[in-house]
Amino acid sequence: MFIADIKKDFYDVVANQRVALLVAADIDGLCACKILQALFHCDQIQYTLVPVTGWQDLSTAFLEHKEQIKLLIKEDDDLGVPTYDDIFRDEDEEGEEEGEGSGNESDEGSEPSGKRRRFDEGAIERRIERQRTKRQWEARRREILFDYEQYEYHGTSAAMMFFELAWVLTKDTKDMLWWSIIGLTDQWVHDKIPHMKYVSDIATVQRHVSRHNHRNEDEENSLSIDCMRISFEYDLRLALYHHWSLYESICNSYYTACSFKLWTLKGQKKLQEFLADMGLPLRQVKQKFKSMDITIKENLRDVIEESSNKYGMKDIRIQTFGVHFGFKNSFLASDMVHAAAALLESTERDENDPTDNFIKALDSLSRSNLDRLLSGIDLAKKKLIAIQQTVASCICTNIILSQGPFLYCYLMEGTPDVKLFSKPLALTMLCKYLLKAFIHSTRNKRCKLLPLIMAAPKDVEKGTVIVVGIPPDSETSDKKNFFGRAFEKAAESTSSRTLHDHFDTSIIELKSEDRSKFLDALITLLS
Amino acid sequence: MDPSEVEFLAEKEFVKIIPNFSLDKIYLIGGDLGPFNPGLSVDVPVWLALNLKQRQKCRILPPEWMDVEKLEEMRELERKEDAFTPAPSPYYMELTKLLLNHASDNIPKADEIRTLVKDIWDTRVAKLRLSADSFIRQQEAHAQLDNLTLMEINTIREFLLDSLNCMYKLRSNLQPGATKGQFGDY
Numbered sequence: 127m128f129i130a131d132i133k134k135d136f137y138d139v140v141a142n143q144r145v146a147l148l149v150a151a152d153i154d155g156l157c158a159c160k161i162l163q164a165l166f167h168c169d170q171i172q173y174t175l176v177p178v179t180g181w182q183d184l185s186t187a188f189l190e191h192k193e194q195i196k197l198l199i200k201e202d203d204d205l206g207v208p209t210y211d212d213i214f215r216d217e218d219e220e221g222e223e224e225g226e227g228s229g230n231e232s233d234e235g236s237e238p239s240g241k242r243r244r245f246d247e248g249a250i251e252r253r254i255e256r257q258r259t260k261r262q263w264e265a266r267r268r269e270i271l272f273d274y275e276q277y278e279y280h281g282t283s284a285a286m287m288f289f290e291l292a293w294v295l296t297k298d299t300k301d302m303l304w305w306s307i308i309g310l311t312d313q314w315v316h317d318k319i320p321h322m323k324y325v326s327d328i329a330t331v332q333r334h335v336s337r338h339n340h341r342n343e344d345e346e347n348s349l350s351i352d353c354m355r356i357s358f359e360y361d362l363r364l365a366l367y368h369h370w371s372l373y374e375s376i377c378n379s380y381y382t383a384c385s386f387k388l389w390t391l392k393g394q395k396k397l398q399e400f401l402a403d404m405g406l407p408l409r410q411v412k413q414k415f416k417s418m419d420i421t422i423k424e425n426l427r428d429v430i431e432e433s434s435n436k437y438g439m440k441d442i443r444i445q446t447f448g449v450h451f452g453f454k455n456s457f458l459a460s461d462m463v464h465a466a467a468a469l470l471e472s473t474e475r476d477e478n479d480p481t482d483n484f485i486k487a488l489d490s491l492s493r494s495n496l497d498r499l500l501s502g503i504d505l506a507k508k509k510l511i512a513i514q515q516t517v518a519s520c521i522c523t524n525i526i527l528s529q530g531p532f533l534y535c536y537l538m539e540g541t542p543d544v545k546l547f548s549k550p551l552a553l554t555m556l557c558k559y560l561l562k563a564f565i566h567s568t569r570n571k572r573c574k575l576l577p578l579i580m581a582a583p584k585d586v587e588k589g590t591v592i593v594v595g596i597p598p599d600s601e602t603s604d605k606k607n608f609f610g611r612a613f614e615k616a617a618e619s620t621s622s623r624t625l626h627d628h629f630d631t632s633i634i635e636l637k638s639e640d641r642s643k644f645l646d647a648l649i650t651l652l653s
Numbered sequence: 654m655d656p657s658e659v660e661f662l663a664e665k666e667f668v669k670i671i672p673n674f675s676l677d678k679i680y681l682i683g684g685d686l687g688p689f690n691p692g693l694s695v696d697v698p699v700w701l702a703l704n705l706k707q708r709q710k711c712r713i714l715p716p717e718w719m720d721v722e723k724l725e726e727m728r729e730l731e732r733k734e735d736a737f738t739p740a741p742s743p744y745y746m747e748l749t750k751l752l753l754n755h756a757s758d759n760i761p762k763a764d765e766i767r768t769l770v771k772d773i774w775d776t777r778v779a780k781l782r783l784s785a786d787s788f789i790r791q792q793e794a795h796a797q798l799d800n801l802t803l804m805e806i807n808t809i810r811e812f813l814l815d816s817l818n819c820m821y822k823l824r825s826n827l828q829p830g831a832t833k834g835q836f837g838d839y
Contacts (some may be wrong), residue, residue: 168708296673297709350753350763 130527137291145173148187150478150629152551153466156488157285157309161292168297177484180627224527280318285309286327293334300354305491307356307447310543311459316551317558328445333360335447354451354493359458362427366461367508369503378510380559384566385439389518396437404433442627451493465502466490468509471549512543513556526564528573531652534645535560537582547582548592550633556580557596565599584635591641594598595632607632616647654807662803663747664700669714672705699748703755718742719749721762724769731776737800746774746804765769776784781805785813
């Protein structure tokens, strides 16, 4: 069901009922969930929170709660629906015969059927004509649906949608604004939206930020230091650099690591040159950022931008937001995304229950759970280091093979930290970094335009691997991913035992024995 | 008495809020609470103000005494005088804590106010301790302290009463002809 006016059609309907909130396991969903929870608390609406990790989970949860609850709200960041973000399901869901596509397409779909009904009383010729138009309409519908389902891409962040709802209800607070910023930044960090969309969404959010800041900052009535302040930052694209040392951050952020090619000796030397060029002593750069010399920190961003332009990194700075509360807590939105993602998919020994991880990640997003957030940042650091090391070893041992229409890489079971990569978000991040690194390290021009498929062992006992496909890397890509359909078709044609459970259809689980025939089918399909 | 009980009693005090919803007059056991109209200020007890603030249905206005200059004057006065000066409000400590924890974005210069109130509290409690100390030491029979608030009294109550009891027991043991059984108490 698609909603035109979010307040009337959605919130007012929900306001007096008991609601089940099924939330997908990604950061944007988490943020949207926090915003909704805050809204529900304000209006004392009862709700049940159920984390789901895939379509199967979704259906079991739906069946469990079916008797008690009539309306469900499922939220994840939007996959493949061109215009609307909420997928709102009713128990008596009718089969959507009239086309499910975007506004335009459904109009086209329903129009011929409307005409069809008007011809009800008629002669035989009319009946024949009806059948013909019906067939045409069916064919067109199939085509529209195929186009619709062929590519998968992401629309506006769900957290931002819910913030707009809160704003319409004038119940928006800085906390909610911050959560919507985190949701948007999650889409950017995990490369789900194109750069242009990110920039335009930032502009939208910036309006809200200035509205909130303007409301509260006054010369005479300055705000308590404990209140949350959100500020616009044009900051460096170095992951977690405020909570780490500058050197480590440069080594482990994919942008800088790929530009310098830090897996080669030459790259390391270039990095040293870069640091020397900026006049930053190694001792300062290798110690914790917070303890760096103040004189160095003052102009750091400009100095780095200037030098990085010389080394070919034109986009070292990115527009983002930061939050400050209390005297010592300041975080960038991307820091929080990394921390929450690391908590969500943590593979620490005693934390293997996905619901537990979900709750921990959800907690880390609120201001009062700083130690949770800090532990998340530590986990994120480990994850980034692991990714960097895996990328370096993959490139150096040349295990990326070109299979014709795509590149393929398989992580062996003995690779260090391979447990970390059995989770979808971490594996997708690794995939992206690996592709970028590969493009920088290879001389083959054709290979630079190929997509990458990566497989890693998921569950050793059951013998399954998790397979992820990402589109080719290009500056102006619109991030449309066609691997969903491709995987389905390949699985059908070879009758491999696959599980297309994840909400993101380009991530599937596969039995390891079927790996080779699945790959062959994919090669034939895509060439 | 537990400090949380004192805080509970403090929540009955009235404070001005500006609601953003409208509601007719409500009739509660403790009294009537006037009709709520968006944008118009209305007096409500602190417990209701905090609940509405947490549900983002109102904006709390700081009470009159919660102003930096007034508090600075009171602090200076308190430091000069030996006796207790009238407190900003009979529940100033609790109200400061409640309002600054939940509604610090509605109160200008919240950090300075917190520091000033803490200074006033420290001065008063120091005077109280001094006075209790001299009372016990000189074995006075009665004393009178004006302008104390319930929270301050509650802070010193247990200690003062216990120590007076101990002193009494010690004194009665020193009297000649004391019965032997009394030593067993310790």
